[in-house]
Amino acid sequence: MVIKPMDTAYVSNSASNAAMAFIRKNLFGIVILAPAALYLIGFLLIILYKVLELSFTFDGPDGTLFPTAIHFIELSKRSEFREAFTRTLWFTLIGTPLELFVGMVAAFLISKEFKGRGLIRSLFVLPLAIPTIVTAITLYIVFDFPGGHVNDLLMGHHAFFPFQIISYPVDWRGSEFFALIVSIFGKVWRDMPISMLIILAGLQAIPEDQYEAAKTLGAGAFQTFLKITLPLLTPAMSTVLVLRSIEVWKEFIFPFILAGSYPLLATLIERAYHEWRNPNEACAISLVLLGLIIFSTVFIFKTLKWLRHRLVRI
Amino acid sequence: MAQVRLEKVTKKYPKTEAVSDLDLIVEDSEFMTLVGPSGCGKSTTLRMIAGLEEITSGSLYIDNILANEIPPKDRSISMVFQSYALFPHMTVSENIGFGLKIKKKTREYILDRVRWAIDLFNLEGLEYRIPRDLSGGERQRVALARALVVEPKVLLLDEPLSNLDARLRLKMRAELKRIHKQLGATIIYVTHDQVEAMSLSDRVAVMNDGRLVQVGKPLDVYNRPESKFVGGFIGSPSMNFLDGTIIGRSNAVFFVTKDLELEFPKESFSNNFGTIDQEVVLGLRPEHINDQGSTKAKTTGTTTAIDVVVDVVEPLGDRDIVTVTRGETVLTLLFSPESGAVPDRPMKVVFDMSKCHLFDKKTGVRILKN
Numbered sequence: 003m004v005i006k007p008m009d010t011a012y013v014s015n016s017a018s019n020a021a022m023a024f025i026r027k028n029l030f031g032i033v034i035l036a037p038a039a040l041y042l043i044g045f046l047l048i049i050l051y052k053v054l055e056l057s058f059t060f061d062g063p064d065g066t067l068f069p070t071a072i073h074f075i076e077l078s079k080r081s082e083f084r085e086a087f088t089r090t091l092w093f094t095l096i097g098t099p100l101e102l103f104v105g106m107v108a109a110f111l112i113s114k115e116f117k118g119r120g121l122i123r124s125l126f127v128l129p130l131a132i133p134t135i136v137t138a139i140t141l142y143i144v145f146d147f148p149g150g151h152v153n154d155l156l157m158g159h160h161a162f163f164p165f166q167i168i169s170y171p172v173d174w175r176g177s178e179f180f181a182l183i184v185s186i187f188g189k190v191w192r193d194m195p196i197s198m199l200i201i202l203a204g205l206q207a208i209p210e211d212q213y214e215a216a217k218t219l220g221a222g223a224f225q226t227f228l229k230i231t232l233p234l235l236t237p238a239m240s241t242v243l244v245l246r247s248i249e250v251w252k253e254f255i256f257p258f259i260l261a262g263s264y265p266l267l268a269t270l271i272e273r274a275y276h277e278w279r280n281p282n283e284a285c286a287i288s289l290v291l292l293g294l295i296i297f298s299t300v301f302i303f304k305t306l307k308w309l310r311h312r313l314v315r316i
Numbered sequence: 317m318a319q320v321r322l323e324k325v326t327k328k329y330p331k332t333e334a335v336s337d338l339d340l341i342v343e344d345s346e347f348m349t350l351v352g353p354s355g356c357g358k359s360t361t362l363r364m365i366a367g368l369e370e371i372t373s374g375s376l377y378i379d380n381i382l383a384n385e386i387p388p389k390d391r392s393i394s395m396v397f398q399s400y401a402l403f404p405h406m407t408v409s410e411n412i413g414f415g416l417k418i419k420k421k422t423r424e425y426i427l428d429r430v431r432w433a434i435d436l437f438n439l440e441g442l443e444y445r446i447p448r449d450l451s452g453g454e455r456q457r458v459a460l461a462r463a464l465v466v467e468p469k470v471l472l473l474d475e476p477l478s479n480l481d482a483r484l485r486l487k488m489r490a491e492l493k494r495i496h497k498q499l500g501a502t503i504i505y506v507t508h509d510q511v512e513a514m515s516l517s518d519r520v521a522v523m524n525d526g527r528l529v530q531v532g533k534p535l536d537v538y539n540r541p542e543s544k545f546v547g548g549f550i551g552s553p554s555m556n557f558l559d560g561t562i563i564g565r566s567n568a569v570f571f572v573t574k575d576l577e578l579e580f581p582k583e584s585f586s587n588n589f590g591t592i593d594q595e596v597v598l599g600l601r602p603e604h605i606n607d608q609g610s611t612k613a614k615t616t617g618t619t620t621a622i623d624v625v626v627d628v629v630e631p632l633g634d635r636d637i638v639t640v641t642r643g644e645t646v647l648t649l650l651f652s653p654e655s656g657a658v659p660d661r662p663m664k665v666v667f668d669m670s671k672c673h674l675f676d677k678k679t680g681v682r683i684l685k686n
Contacts, residue, residue, distance in 0.1 A: 211401035214368050217388040218395040219415035219466060229414070233405045310405060 056285040073286040083287070086270040089182060090251065090291075093266055094298070097186045097250040102242050104190055105197025112198075113205045127195045134192055138259040141188045145174040145260070181261035188256040193249065197242045204238025205231075233310045240306045244299050251295050267291045318379030318392075318469040318502055319344050320365060325374035327360050327526075334360040336526045338374070342470075345500045351513035352523035353549065358506045361523070362472050365504060366395050379469055394463035395472040398479065400455045402447040408458050409434075409443045415466035433461035436495070453484045457491075464499070473505045477512060489515060510550045514538065522546050540673075544680035547599045547673055553637055553648045555599045559677065564592040571598050571669075575643030576622065581670050596683060599673040602637070602650040608664040610652065621664035626657045640665065 025032065057074075060067040077083045112123050129137070144151045148171035158166035174180040208231065216226045254268045265273055267287055274284035320342040327335040335357040342348040350358040363369040365376060367388030376383045383391055394415065402411050412433050416426045434440060437457040447455055456476060463471055473492075477485045493516055496503055507513055513520045514534040521531045522545075530542045541547035547555045560573035569580045569592070578598075606612045608621045624640040624647070631653065638649045638657045649665065651657055674683040 209399070209401070211397050211399050212403065214366075214388075215395070215397060215401035215403070216414075216418075217368065218366050218391075218393060218472075219462070220389045220418045221414075222389055225418055229418070230403065236405075315410070 053285045053288060056282050057289050059282065073282045074290075077283055077286055077290075082265070082273075083270065086265050086267050087290075089178075089264060090267040090294075093182060093186060093253070093257070094247060094250045097189055097253075098243060098247040100186065100190050101193055101197050101246040101250070102201075102239060104194050105201050105242060106239075108194060108198040109201035109205055113202060126198055129192050130195045132192075134255050135259075137188055137192050138255050141184055141256075142175075142259055145180075145184050147171055147173040147176065150174070175260060176263070178261075178264045181264050182257070185253075185256040185260045188260065189250065189253055192256075193246060197246060200242050200245075201235065201238050204235050204241075207238075208234045229313060233313050236306045236310045240303060243302045243306070247298050247302060248295050251298065252291060267294075319377075320470055320502065320504065321375075321377040321380075322361075322365075323375045323377070325361070325364060325376060326372050327357070327364060327369060328372040334526055335364070338528050340521055340528060340531065342502060342504055345502055347496050347503045347505065347516060347518045349505045349507060349513040349517035349520045350523055351507055351510055351520055351549075354508055356523040357526040358508075358523050359474055362395075362474055362504060362506045365470070366393055366472050367391050368395075392469040393472055394466055394468040395474065396459045396463045396476045398475040400447075400459040400476075400479075402455055402458055402462070404447050407444045407446055408439060408450070411447070411458055412461045412465050414462060419466070429465050433465045436464075436498075437461045437491075452480050453488065456480060456484075456488060460492075460495070464495070464501070468501075470502045470504060473503060475507055476505075478507070478509070485512075492516060511552060514550065520550075522549060524549075540682075541599070542682050544597055544599065544675040547675070551601055553602050553650070555601050555673075556605070556647050558598045558600075558645065560596065560598060562592055562594050562596055562674075571596075571672075573645065575645040578622075578667050578669055579620065580672075594683075595677045597675040597677055597680070599675060600667060600669075600671065602648045604668040604671040605647060605649045605665050606668065607649075607651055607655045607657065608666055610655065612668075621666050623662055624665055625662050626659050629657050629659055 055068075058069040058071070060070045060072045108126050112119055112126065147153065150171075152174070153168075153171040154160065155163055156167040157169070157171065158164055172180065174184055212230050212234065213226060216230050221229065252268050253266065254272075257264070257266045258269050258272070261269075267290065271284045271287045271291075274280050274287060278284075320340075322338050322340045325335060325338040326333065338357075338361060340348075350361060352358050360369060364371050365378075367383070367386065371384050378386075378391060378393070403414065406414065409430050413426045413430045416429055421429075430443075434443060437460060439454070439457055439461065442450065442454060442458075447458070450458065456479075459476070476492075477488050480488060489512060492505075495501070496516075505513075505516060517534055519532060520534050520537055522529050522537065524545050530537055530546045532540075537546060538550055541550065541555075544557065548557065558571075558573050558576065560571050560576070563570045563572050568582065571578045571580065622642065624642045626638060627641050627646070628639040630637040630639075634653070636651045636653055636655065636657060638651050638655070640647050640649060640657075640663070647665075655663075657663060672684075675681060676683055
């Protein structure tokens with residue numbers, strides 16, 4: 003029994019020696035990684051911890067309850083939450099494939115060498131250069147009611163478009179359908195360059211001999227696209243879908259400006275915090291959103307893997 | 317299988333002419349090799365036959381059908397690329413079955429044919445691997461299987477062995493020859509390696525600078541090169557070239573350079589020269605200059621031995637490549653290891669002048685009419 007304290011002292015001493023040796027050996031790496039680690043701890047881990055804590059804590063008149071699902075239950079009873087949930091689902095289901103599709107079309111347009119390609123490519127990247135809030139406000143003005151530009155145009159007020167499509171101005175932002183469509187339009191327009199560049203990089207990584215081999219083996223343009231281009235593009239496509247779907251799930255600015263009366267989950271967080279004065283439920287909504295994002299990411303990865311195999315199976 | 321005929325086929329790029337007025341007939345079931353140095357237009361020719369490059373002018377007939385405007389997919393050809401161009405997202409079976417699947421064959425038929433190709437190329441056990449997990453030789457065999465399984469009229473091979481190591485290349489060479497014998501396919505093979513060209517082909521077509529310079533059976537091309545270029549390109553080590561003059565003297569004909577004076581054997585050369593006193597290039601293959609003591613030297617009939625100094629000896633095992641000098645003249649020779657050539661030592665060599673080639677000094681065209 004006398005030996006034991008000495009023993010532990012020896013062990014802890016050797017452990018601290020090993021730690022010191024590790025630090026000395028990897029000092030450069032530690033110094034380089036420290037800012038990133040501090041950033042993650044400060045802006046991710048602590049916040050996530052607080053969000054989890056708030057979401058599952060209930061401060062009632064009879065004391066504090068933890069853990070409790072009461073906020074989630076309360077939320078599920080709110081029609082505002084259920085509507086926002088459905089809207090977000092539609093917003094993402096339409097917006098994400100649309101981002102991929104528009105990016106692909108743009109990428110295919112400029113993937114082949116042609117005169118003026120540089121100019122077209124620069125034009126396509128332009129939306130990234132405009133601050134999102136400016137884009138959103140511009141759309142706000144363009145789709146204004148009753149005097150917005152789109153209304154003017156569709157009512158035949160302009161000489162270059164002499165067709166009267168509608169007789170009365172449409173209150174775009176006052177209609178749930180149009181408000182969300184315009185938000186999706188803004189989101190897709192603004193993000194198109196990112197999708198396009200990722201797809202373009204993917205396209206250009208496919209060696210020319212793949213197409214030539216397919217041609218000599220009897221494949222036409224459509225078959226080549228289906229069996230070669232598309233499967234070889236799936237890594238780029240899954241990158242686009244995952245990155246973009248995360249962005250679309252948590253999209254805030256466009257719906258906040260353009261669909262103020264029809265909140266999505268992301269804008270509902272703001273409303274819960276400021277209007278309901280209920281930080282716990284705001285945190286609960288953000289956790290629901292996080293869950294959705296994780297689920298959809300896994301789903302997209304799995305689906306694309308399956309698709310890739312399905313396309314080439316004998 | 318089918319005949320391929322090229323008539324005055326030309327390929328022009330904006331700045332260069334890659335192939336000029338190429339006339340070539342590849343017979344049914346023939347193994348034809350296009351050989352030449354890099355940039356000679358051989359790959360471009362193959363790609364024009366495949367339909368991957370437009371033909372600027374001239375006509376291409378596959379199976380007696382004008383094929384200039386037929387898209388590659390309808391030409392009944394298939395091609396093996398230097399890079400193999402296997403589809404990285406498909407397994408070996410899927411790669412091999414690709415062409416048949418595209419042609420909408422039944423699943424049973426495809427599986428049957430894939431089975432056949434896997435047996436033919438000894439790919440058992442690799443059916444479900446993807447190309448990334450295959451060795452170079454295996455990828456090569458998959459590429460060949462993929463091309464052959466669609467039963468093309470013509471099989472086009474673009475330097476298919478150049479990415480393999482030396483041992484594997486020998487093995488695949490034999491494999492290719494076996495496949496050709498077994499299937500009787502019309503094969504057009506492109507290579508810059510003249511050894512491959514010699515060993516594989518029924519006939520070789522030597523190209524240089526966008527032009528066809530000689531077509532013939534490998535041994536004919538080897539034994540009777542029509543130009544200095546062909547003489548130098550076919551054969552390894554390369555043919556020795558000597559600049560000199562033909563001189564008639566006291567009833568005999570000599571080839572004279574600054575360092576050498578060589579007599580032509582009378583009987584075979586009596587009427588073959590255009591002119592005496594003409595400046596020519598004499599070509600003689602390394603194996604036709606022998607050391608004086610060898611049995612080969614004794615059978616040539618020439619008795620005059622020439623003194624040379626050995627510079628470098630490269631032993632290959634079965635023979636030595638020996639570089640010798642006489643004055644400013646440098647010669648590459650092939651000796652048996654028993655020759656006893658030692659660097660910096662003098663020795664006597666015998667030129668087998670009955671095997672020599674004479675080329676015009678300006679045009680490089682063959683002069684000797686034997």
